Amino acid sequence: MKKILVPIKMVLDANMRPRVKTDGSGIDLSGMKLSINPFCEIAVEEAVRLKEKGLAEEIIVISIGTAKAQDVLRQAMAMGADRARLIETDQPIEPLTAAKLIRFVAEEEKPDLIILGKQAVDDDCNQTGQMLAALLDWPQATFASALKMEADTLHVTREVDGGHQTLAMPLPAVVTTDLRLNEPRHCSLPNIMKARKKALDITPVSVCGVNIETRLNVLNVKSPEPRKPGRRVADANELVTELRTAGVI
Amino acid sequence: MTILILADHDGHSLNDATARAVSAARYMGDAIHILVAGENVGPVAQAAAHVSGVDKVLVADDPTLAHLLAEPVAELLIELSKDYTAVIAAATSIGKDILPRVAARRDVMQVSDITRVIAADTFERPIYAGNAIETVKSSDAFKVVTIRSSAFDASPQTTTAAPEENISLPSKAWKAHFVSEELTKSERPELTSARIVISGGRGLGSAQAFQTVLTPLAERLHAAIGASRAAVDAGYAPNDLQVGQTGKIVAPELYLAIGISGAIQHLAGMKDSKVIVAINKDPDAPIFNVADFGLVGDLFTVVPELVNILG
Numbered sequence: 001m002k003k004i005l006v007p008i009k010m011v012l013d014a015n016m017r018p019r020v021k022t023d024g025s026g027i028d029l030s031g032m033k034l035s036i037n038p039f040c041e042i043a044v045e046e047a048v049r050l051k052e053k054g055l056a057e058e059i060i061v062i063s064i065g066t067a068k069a070q071d072v073l074r075q076a077m078a079m080g081a082d083r084a085r086l087i088e089t090d091q092p093i094e095p096l097t098a099a100k101l102i103r104f105v106a107e108e109e110k111p112d113l114i115i116l117g118k119q120a121v122d123d124d125c126n127q128t129g130q131m132l133a134a135l136l137d138w139p140q141a142t143f144a145s146a147l148k149m150e151a152d153t154l155h156v157t158r159e160v161d162g163g164h165q166t167l168a169m170p171l172p173a174v175v176t177t178d179l180r181l182n183e184p185r186h187c188s189l190p191n192i193m194k195a196r197k198k199a200l201d202i203t204p205v206s207v208c209g210v211n212i213e214t215r216l217n218v219l220n221v222k223s224p225e226p227r228k229p230g231r232r233v234a235d236a237n238e239l240v241t242e243l244r245t246a247g248v249i
Numbered sequence: 250m251t252i253l254i255l256a257d258h259d260g261h262s263l264n265d266a267t268a269r270a271v272s273a274a275r276y277m278g279d280a281i282h283i284l285v286a287g288e289n290v291g292p293v294a295q296a297a298a299h300v301s302g303v304d305k306v307l308v309a310d311d312p313t314l315a316h317l318l319a320e321p322v323a324e325l326l327i328e329l330s331k332d333y334t335a336v337i338a339a340a341t342s343i344g345k346d347i348l349p350r351v352a353a354r355r356d357v358m359q360v361s362d363i364t365r366v367i368a369a370d371t372f373e374r375p376i377y378a379g380n381a382i383e384t385v386k387s388s389d390a391f392k393v394v395t396i397r398s399s400a401f402d403a404s405p406q407t408t409t410a411a412p413e414e415n416i417s418l419p420s421k422a423w424k425a426h427f428v429s430e431e432l433t434k435s436e437r438p439e440l441t442s443a444r445i446v447i448s449g450g451r452g453l454g455s456a457q458a459f460q461t462v463l464t465p466l467a468e469r470l471h472a473a474i475g476a477s478r479a480a481v482d483a484g485y486a487p488n489d490l491q492v493g494q495t496g497k498i499v500a501p502e503l504y505l506a507i508g509i510s511g512a513i514q515h516l517a518g519m520k521d522s523k524v525i526v527a528i529n530k531d532p533d534a535p536i537f538n539v540a541d542f543g544l545v546g547d548l549f550t551v552v553p554e555l556v557n558i559l560g
Binding site: 014128129130135141155160168170215216221232234235237240243249 | 259316318319320323341342343345346347348349350351352353354356357358359360361362371374375376377378379380381382383384385386387388389423424425426427428429430431432433441445470478487488489494495497502503513514520523524525526537539540541542543544545546551554555558559
């Protein structure tokens with residue numbers, strides 16, 4: 001295949017604890033570390049591995065967001081992506097809108113394969129890849145744990161509830177990544193330096209011809225109900241007695 | 250206000266998650282139809298017809314639908330959806346795969362993984378791995394919603410069956426096709442619907458200990474076995490046992506965390522369990538902060554003791 005497109009998202013770093021704003025309007029991201037969404041990082045790594053195996057010629061990463069999202073695009077290029085595109089906007093973007101914007105780029109770039117993370121760890125929606133496949137009328141393989149090309153056919157092993165399932169499909173196709181697909185590499189300093197010189201093209205969202213108005217109105221964001229404090233038990237006997245009293249065994 | 254639910258099944262039996270989706274749907278509309286798609290799905294359709302609250306079962310029996318692949322099932326739902334106010338499914342690997350395709354083609358924004366229905370257009374759903382709960386109101390006239398099954402009780406069985414209607418699949422050339430499937434065989438109850446779940450963590454130390462320590466206790470309690478991501482990454486347990494943000498979300502009556510430290514991503518998958526027990530030799534392990542009963546001790550001593558006491 002010639003081109004792989006990898007859409008990536010910048011999110012609150014997965015190791016940071018989200019703070020709910022006291023006015024209930026959302027999560028406070030000010031001063032917090034933002035990073036590439038872990039599933040997106042796996043998507044970039046997989047694309048780079050396909051290129052290293054000689055199965056792809058060019059990897060284009062794309063992100064939708066503020067100018068700050070250039071950081072994750074540079075990181076993806078340090079991992080091995082060839083060039084980047086930012087669809088710039090300061091508005092919140094829902095998965096349906098993201099899928100439409102990525103379709104806009106896909107129609108320009110004409111990739112053979114689009115690899116995305118299965119979900120972003122901020123909104124936990126798990127929708128964009130499937131929506132994109134539907135809008136493009138392409139086949140999809142979600143929650144991928146292994147990818148293999150056999151002649152012109154893509155074989156994808158998927159993590160499903162009861163185990164694994166393998167699908168075969170022609171290109172172009174959409175694949176979404178699960179955790180076990182690979183372990184992303186660390187970027188070396190020379191590669192980070194090289195990534196600074198790679199092309200990063202910025203497109204304002206207004207020229208994409210997509211209505212970015214949100215469909216879901218967030219009425220409130222709150223912390224989950226805290227659990228009532230528990231207590232320590234001395235030994236197995238006391239534990240069994242307590243569980244019997246609670247009526248759970 | 251009729252709701253269409255996509256039935257989740259393995260070709261033989263109806264997943265309990267579907268009866269839970271029926272409970273959620275009852276807050277959203279006044280009539281409920283279930284689509285059972287697949288090959289030779291007569292028994293599944295029968296089971297769906299006996300779920301209380303179901304008014305009609307649509308049966309699409311076709312070899313193309315055998316493995317509930319996204320393209321044909323989504324196409325079927327898109328065709329049918331014109332007669333409904335909402336299409337919903339349990340947020341299982343099948344529901345999560347298929348429903349966003351329906352939403353995109355109907356040009357609506359899906360509401361994923363809801364834990365509460367406040368009104369027919371307003372829902373609660375966890376974000377940031379359950380570290381926050383958002384309330385969202387959908388402005389789309391037609392709704393596509395997936396249900397976190399652990400947040401809803403299963404709608405009970407009834408003796409009177411809802412009527413069934415056979416429907417046919419739109420004919421089209423589907424691009425992806427099924428190659429093979431490897432399903433983990435287990436005599437234990439299914440993880441996401443078990444009343445008791447016993448999960449093991451890195452404290453077990455080996456794949457062998459994971460089995461020999463946990464299995465006797467699981468047998469005594471008729472419990473499902475789960476694992477932390479650390480245990481899965483260390484190769485002690487297969488990934489489909491993983492409980493957590495990136496694995497399965499469970500909320501059983503009783504959850505026993507054995508040798509699990511309690512990373513945020515694990516807590517996201519089990520903290521809504523009714524009673525949580527933690528057994529860990531580290532008294533400062535974060536798992537104790539969510540445990541109703543904490544036992545500080547060596548799991549290799551404590552778990553066999555529990556098995557003895559339970560007889």
